[in-house]
Amino acid sequence: MGNKSHVIVVPFPAQGHVAPLMKLAYSLADHGIKVTFINTESIHMRIMSAMPEEFAEQCPISLVSIPEGLESKPDEQDKEEAVEIAPRSTRVHLQNLIQNINQVNNDVKVTHVVADIANGWVLEVAKKLFIKPVAFVPYGLGNLAFILHAPKLIEAGIIDVDGIPIKREPICLSKEIPAWNIDELTWSIQGDSEEQKFVFRNFVKTTGEYVRISDSLIVNSFYELESSVSNLLPNILPIGPLIANARLGTFSGNLWPEDSTTLSWLDKQPARSVIYAAFGSTLVCNQQQFNELALGLEMTGQPFLWVVRSDFMKGDIAEYPDGFMERNESHGKIVKWAPQEKVLAHPSTACYFSHCGWNSTMEGVTNGINFITGITFVKLGRLA
Numbered sequence: 001m002g003n004k005s006h007v008i009v010v011p012f013p014a015q016g017h018v019a020p021l022m023k024l025a026y027s028l029a030d031h032g033i034k035v036t037f038i039n040t041e042s043i044h045m046r047i048m049s050a051m052p053e054e055f056a057e058q059c060p061i062s063l064v065s066i067p068e069g070l071e072s073k074p075d076e077q078d079k080e081e082a083v084e085i086a087p088r089s090t091r092v093h094l095q096n097l098i099q100n101i102n103q104v105n106n107d108v109k110v111t112h113v114v115a116d117i118a119n120g121w122v123l124e125v126a127k128k129l130f131i132k133p134v135a136f137v138p139y140g141l142g143n144l145a146f147i148l149h150a151p152k153l154i155e156a157g158i159i160d161v162d163g164i165p166i167k168r169e170p171i172c173l174s175k176e177i178p179a180w181n182i183d184e185l186t187w188s189i190q191g192d193s194e195e196q197k198f199v200f201r202n203f204v205k206t207t208g209e210y211v212r213i214s215d216s217l218i219v220n221s222f223y224e225l226e227s228s229v230s231n232l233l234p235n236i237l238p239i240g241p242l243i244a245n246a247r248l249g250t251f252s253g254n255l256w257p258e259d260s261t262t263l264s265w266l267d268k269q270p271a272r273s274v275i276y277a278a279f280g281s282t283l284v285c286n287q288q289q290f291n292e293l294a295l296g297l298e299m300t301g302q303p304f305l306w307v308v309r310s311d312f313m314k315g316d317i318a319e320y321p322d323g324f325m326e327r328n329e330s331h332g333k334i335v336k337w338a339p340q341e342k343v344l345a346h347p348s349t350a351c352y353f354s355h356c357g358w359n360s361t362m363e364g365v366t367n368g369i370n371f372i373t374g375i376t377f378v379k380l381g382r383l384a
Helices: 015-030 041-050 079-104 117-128 141-148 150-155 193-213 262-267 287-299 340-345 358-366
Strands: 006-010 034-040 062-066 112-116 132-137 216-219 274-278 304-307 332-335 349-354 370-372
Touching: 006 015, 006 079, 006 117, 015 034, 015 112, 015 132, 015 358, 034 041, 034 079, 041 062, 062 079, 079 117, 112 117, 117 132, 117 193, 132 193, 141 150, 141 193, 150 193, 262 304, 262 332, 262 340, 274 287, 274 340, 287 304, 340 349, 340 358, 349 358
Parallel strands: 006 034, 006 112, 034 062, 112 132, 132 216, 274 304, 274 349, 304 332, 349 370
Antiparallel strands: none
16 A cells, blocks of 8 residues: 555444454554544544543544434434435535545545445545545455445345345355355344345345455455355455554554553452353343343353443343352453453453453453353354
8 A cells, every 4th residue: 555545444333343344453563554533433432432532632543423313312313324324414514524534634635545345435435536435354265255245145036125034045155165044144133024034135136346446455364264154255355363462562453441440450350260251242141131141150160251241231231140240240340341462361350251242252252262152042054
């Protein structure tokens, strides 16, 4: 890209999409490239609130925001309407922002726009402004291959136009790749056909078009992990695993402040003794499921570090089983958010009880950690 490159980075507004792109942004900045990281206003505010003050003072990238594009909160808006209206409104704000940046920075104009593939409309804005669009895929090559294969699955009568299975038979892309069951596909949402239709219509079906308009396609994976799939997609560049850069600090766009006592607690635990339990940024459970998780951790008899977000329970505050906190006070620690990569790299951590989201999987694999999987109230899919 050269020393005078200026890269705009636009993630999809969710924790699992912001974090890997922010790590990529730091890496670009570390190579002397000017980076402007653009979030919606609500995500930007949460990032700034969670960012440690000492890091904010040395942040190597410019953090800016654009309006949401919705008059009401996302949870008050019809999802179909939000997907249609928000990009239409927000793209105007993004286009104006890029044009203003170019007017102010004549010597370092925007040369590339890197956008999450779920934010494909951003790539269209870049194309319109004659700026090179780069699509970023925050999940693995295997999932991407099946998403790009969706039109052929429709043509073959295996799924309908909404992604709903017609034939329940294993799907095989090549002899080097194990066959996938129909329920393992990325857009498969058990027990909620309307949600599945929404995801397929608004994200899966659009991916192929956004891939076609992109100058480059980069993926948070690496060849050694998915070599057989990578060989099927030769024009795609695996750039992962995207992990925190120690030279630039470890803040990677968290939407929750990290608990500062986590690492000092781990320091006091025996080597390879702690079960780290964390289930991403969107998974929610009901009270019965929460109780099962709590009692399961207790029954192991091992020290445990459990991340319980403030919104982990469906529309309610989590209530722990009677006496749970008292019985586990000496060897259990519960936090709202943890410095996950540091936890996974800590010598006291024995294993990772995980929902197997892609970022979590990359971080665990990078640190050589053992996984515990098999949560029944979340779709683990192929990763488990």
